[in-house]
Amino acid sequence: MMRPSLVSPVHGRKRMALAESVLDNLVEVVFQIDCGGNWVFLNQAWLQLTGHIPADSLGKRFIDDVHPDDRAECCALFQSLISRRAGECRHEVRYRHRDDSYRWVEAFARCALDEDGRLAGVAGTLTDVSARKAADDQLRLAASVFTNAGEGIMITSSAGLILDVNAAFETITGYTRAEVLGRSPKLLSSGRQDAAFYADMWRNLDTHDYWQGEIYNRRKSGEAYVERLTITTIRDGAGQPANYVGIFSDITIQKIQAEHLDKIAHYDPLTGLPNRRLLADRLQQAMARSRRDGTGVAVVYVDLDGFKAVNDEHGHEIGDRLLVAIGRRMQLAVRELDTVARIGGDEFVVVIGDIRPPEDCLSLIARLLECVREPAFIEDAQVCVTGSLGVSFYPQDEDINADQLMRQADQAMYRAKDLGKNRYCVFDSAGHRSALDRNSQLEEIERAIAKREFVLHYQPIIDLRTGRLNSVEALVRWMHPERGCLGPGEFLPLIEGHPLTIPLENWILGEALDQHQRWLDAGWDIAVSVNMSGTQLHQRDFVQRLRTALATRPRVDPRRLKLEVLETSALHDIAHVSRTISQCAEFGVSFSLDDFGTGYSSLRYLKQLPARRIKIDQSFVKNMLQDPDDLAILEGVIGMAAAFKRELVAEGVESMAHAKMLIQLGCFLAQGFGIARPMPGERLVEWASGWTLPSSLRGCTALDREHALLLGALVEYRAWTAAVLRQAAAPAPDRVPDAMQDSRMEQWLTAVGAATPDCPAWLRPLLALRDALHAAGAELLASGDDAATDNRSAAAKHFSGLAADFLGMLGAGLESPR
Numbered sequence: 001m002m003r004p005s006l007v008s009p010v011h012g013r014k015r016m017a018l019a020e021s022v023l024d025n026l027v028e029v030v031f032q033i034d035c036g037g038n039w040v041f042l043n044q045a046w047l048q049l050t051g052h053i054p055a056d057s058l059g060k061r062f063i064d065d066v067h068p069d070d071r072a073e074c075c076a077l078f079q080s081l082i083s084r085r086a087g088e089c090r091h092e093v094r095y096r097h098r099d100d101s102y103r104w105v106e107a108f109a110r111c112a113l114d115e116d117g118r119l120a121g122v123a124g125t126l127t128d129v130s131a132r133k134a135a136d137d138q139l140r141l142a143a144s145v146f147t148n149a150g151e152g153i154m155i156t157s158s159a160g161l162i163l164d165v166n167a168a169f170e171t172i173t174g175y176t177r178a179e180v181l182g183r184s185p186k187l188l189s190s191g192r193q194d195a196a197f198y199a200d201m202w203r204n205l206d207t208h209d210y211w212q213g214e215i216y217n218r219r220k221s222g223e224a225y226v227e228r229l230t231i232t233t234i235r236d237g238a239g240q241p242a243n244y245v246g247i248f249s250d251i252t253i254q255k256i257q258a259e260h261l262d263k264i265a266h267y268d269p270l271t272g273l274p275n276r277r278l279l280a281d282r283l284q285q286a287m288a289r290s291r292r293d294g295t296g297v298a299v300v301y302v303d304l305d306g307f308k309a310v311n312d313e314h315g316h317e318i319g320d321r322l323l324v325a326i327g328r329r330m331q332l333a334v335r336e337l338d339t340v341a342r343i344g345g346d347e348f349v350v351v352i353g354d355i356r357p358p359e360d361c362l363s364l365i366a367r368l369l370e371c372v373r374e375p376a377f378i379e380d381a382q383v384c385v386t387g388s389l390g391v392s393f394y395p396q397d398e399d400i401n402a403d404q405l406m407r408q409a410d411q412a413m414y415r416a417k418d419l420g421k422n423r424y425c426v427f428d429s430a431g432h433r434s435a436l437d438r439n440s441q442l443e444e445i446e447r448a449i450a451k452r453e454f455v456l457h458y459q460p461i462i463d464l465r466t467g468r469l470n471s472v473e474a475l476v477r478w479m480h481p482e483r484g485c486l487g488p489g490e491f492l493p494l495i496e497g498h499p500l501t502i503p504l505e506n507w508i509l510g511e512a513l514d515q516h517q518r519w520l521d522a523g524w525d526i527a528v529s530v531n532m533s534g535t536q537l538h539q540r541d542f543v544q545r546l547r548t549a550l551a552t553r554p555r556v557d558p559r560r561l562k563l564e565v566l567e568t569s570a571l572h573d574i575a576h577v578s579r580t581i582s583q584c585a586e587f588g589v590s591f592s593l594d595d596f597g598t599g600y601s602s603l604r605y606l607k608q609l610p611a612r613r614i615k616i617d618q619s620f621v622k623n624m625l626q627d628p629d630d631l632a633i634l635e636g637v638i639g640m641a642a643a644f645k646r647e648l649v650a651e652g653v654e655s656m657a658h659a660k661m662l663i664q665l666g667c668f669l670a671q672g673f674g675i676a677r678p679m680p681g682e683r684l685v686e687w688a689s690g691w692t693l694p695s696s697l698r699g700c701t702a703l704d705r706e707h708a709l710l711l712g713a714l715v716e717y718r719a720w721t722a723a724v725l726r727q728a729a730a731p732a733p734d735r736v737p738d739a740m741q742d743s744r745m746e747q748w749l750t751a752v753g754a755a756t757p758d759c760p761a762w763l764r765p766l767l768a769l770r771d772a773l774h775a776a777g778a779e780l781l782a783s784g785d786d787a788a789t790d791n792r793s794a795a796a797k798h799f800s801g802l803a804a805d806f807l808g809m810l811g812a813g814l815e816s817p818r
């Protein structure tokens with residue numbers, strides 16, 4: 001049964017119009033070419049395909065816009081259809097667009113006949129297949145890459161089963177494609193990676209769709225290899241993992257080379273221990289860990305003692321094996337996190353981390369010392385060395401880096417060597433700081449010498465009997481650009497014993513001689529004394545240098561130069577210094593022993609050193625008015641100087657009272673603030689012309705023995721009365737004896753006949769006053785801590801009055817004719 005038609009048929013012109021509309025709405029180009037190869041019909045789709053309006057192309061040769069490479073084939077097909085007058089063909093050809101690009105076109109053509117059945121040409125369709133062609137190319141390319149890639153490629157399902165692998169996979173792993181399809185990549189596993197490794201890999205694939213790393217796998221042959229692997233997650237339209245693609249390359253050879261290079265770069269070839277470079281890295285890590293968790297690090301520098309002798313005695317090879325043995329022992333002694341490195345020759349460094357208080361690791365350090373000195377038995381030989389170890393600790397009060405820490409340990413190691421080897425020394429950072437300070441101060445002094453910041457001042461030495469200027473002492477001052485004028489006490493102690501004393505003293509000597517010449521020019525011939533240190537006098541060329549200094553100043557009479565040497569300065573080689581003094585004496589330069597009495601060997605020096613002059617240290621002079629002990633020393637020195645026939649100078653004369661007492665004791669040359677302070681050279685002449693002997697000193701002479709005893713008694717009583725008053729004012733634990741131990745007084749009284757039955761009448765008031773003074777003293781001291789303040793001050797007043805009277809009476813006795 002026929003189905004009823006839903007549309008009514010169209011005929012004639014209507015049909016033609018409908019056909020035209022259908023043709024123009026087609027996506028494909030519908031065409032006809034005449035037998036000469038010219039376009040005779042094109043629908044509207046032509047515009048879309050070529051950019052040309054169909055009417056513009058009609059009458060033109062179809063072949064002209066075919067890609068030159070495709071023309072021959074196209075012509076041949078066309079000719080074949082025309083000549084056969086029947087048939088059809090389908091092929092792909094590139095056709096030029098108006099914009100000069102080419103589109104891939106699938107052409108379908110068959111012979112077209114006219115109404116009379118004669119051949120009219122060729123008709124057919126053209127379809128734009130550029131997009132499909134591009135996709136095909138892409139696919140072909142991908143397939144080619146997959147097949148030909150140097151990297152192994154493995155595609156798995158979301159379940160992790162292998163879906164495909166390429167040829168490189170087969171080459172690298174040794175498995176064929178057929179052997180692995182459908183299997184898990186685990187078949188390659190070497191077991192070298194732990195579960196955590198794979199867990200991390202899957203975490204990355206889940207969250208970042210990507211993982212890259214190095215992985216140790218096993219080939220089919222069982223051989224292990226290293227691959228660098230990148231895995232990418234491929235997700236489906238719903239965002240679920242559909243596949244995993246792994247791309248890997250075999251990096252086994254590079255890995256071996258890198259490990260070899262790393263070994264060479266970071267390990268000592270002989271012992272296999274970390275070398276200096278790796279040590280630096282490990283130390284940095286240990287310091288970082290220490291900062292993180294608040295623990296400490298110790299750096300132990302180990303240098304073998306006497307290792308050269310092992311080489312010399314047993315040969316280099318045994319030496320090598322000893323180094324290996326010691327390195328191994330130390331490595332066994334420390335924990336795994338610690339580092340034992342060999343940094344060269346017979347030097348090792350051990351970094352000990354995670355220590356709590358530094359003392360924590362001292363037993364370990366002692367063990368390292370044992371590791372070194374334990375004998376080693378190598379080829380029938382017993383080989384022994386010891387080690388010197390230096391230790392530094394991290395952290396320290398000040399910020400410190402790894403290099404500094406190593407240097408500190410190195411320094412401490414040198415100290416261990418200095419102290420006799422076979423021991424360890426811990427770096428003393430406080431000592432180091434003061435050494436650093438000292439270094440910078442020394443540098444400053446060195447600069448100051450170069451910049452001529454030092455000047456000399458001169459202090460007169462006076463003959464107290466005549467008031468005449470005897471000589472001057474040159475005293476150095478530092479005109480410091482920031483701190484002003486500094487006295488020698490502020491910088492000389494810094495350079496004591498240091499080589500820097502030599503240039504400074506050379507300058508002082510030269511400058512003093514130059515000044516002497518300037519005074520000569522002014523018609524003033526005054527002797528000058530210059531201080532010389534023990535360091536200077538121990539110089540072998542000292543005498544020669546002194547001669548040269550004098551020779552370059554020919555107008556200076558060497559006898560006008562005196563050199564002062566500190567009695568306390570380290571005169572190690574007294575015989576040498578004695579020879580030096582004698583040699584200088586040969587050309588007129590004399591010596592003084594300065595600060596005499598303060599050293600342990602005053603008498604020895606006095607006996608052995610041919611110094612012409614002795615200078616009594618000012619500490620004895622300063623207190624001689626009220627300290628019987630200092631007075632006794634002074635008297636002793638004065639006696640010795642007389643016995644040894646040495647000239648005597650008293651230093652530290654602060655007042656005319658001091659000067660007077662010195663005269664009375666028989667010391668006539670003096671210097672001190674009481675006479676004149678040190679002054680610049682040019683002021684000295686003016687000062688000397690204005691200076692006269694104070695009247696209190698005129699006519700003053702040395703005392704006879706009787707008066708000298710009285711002077712001693714006076715000093716004793718001054719000391720005692722002052723002590724009693726001090727004690728009364730502020731009771732001290734060391735109580736003053738109630739009764740005066742008046743030994744000098746007793747000696748004097750005996751000398752003047754007080755003990756005889758016919759005691760001189762003039763003495764009686766003095767003795768009575770003395771008894772009263774003693775009684776008042778005892779009463780004052782007995783008044784005790786709990787006595788009423790008023791009572792005590794009344795008793796003190798009474799005692800002071802008696803003391804003044806008594807001391808006045810003794811003083812008057814000193815003035816009495818002898």
Ligand SMILES: Nc1nc2c(ncn2[C@@H]2O[C@H](COP(=O)(O)OP(=O)(O)OP(=O)(O)O)[C@@H](O)[C@H]2O)c(=O)[nH]1
Pocket residue numbers: 270303304305306307308309311315316317318319320323344345346
């Ligand atoms: N066997 C061997 N000896 C080496 C090696 N490297 C350096 N030396 C020698 O090790 C010695 C190290 O010198 P020193 O540290 O001055 O010798 P030392 O006798 O230990 O001296 P002190 O440290 O002052 O006790 C030198 O004689 C080097 O020739 C080495 O790799 N093998």
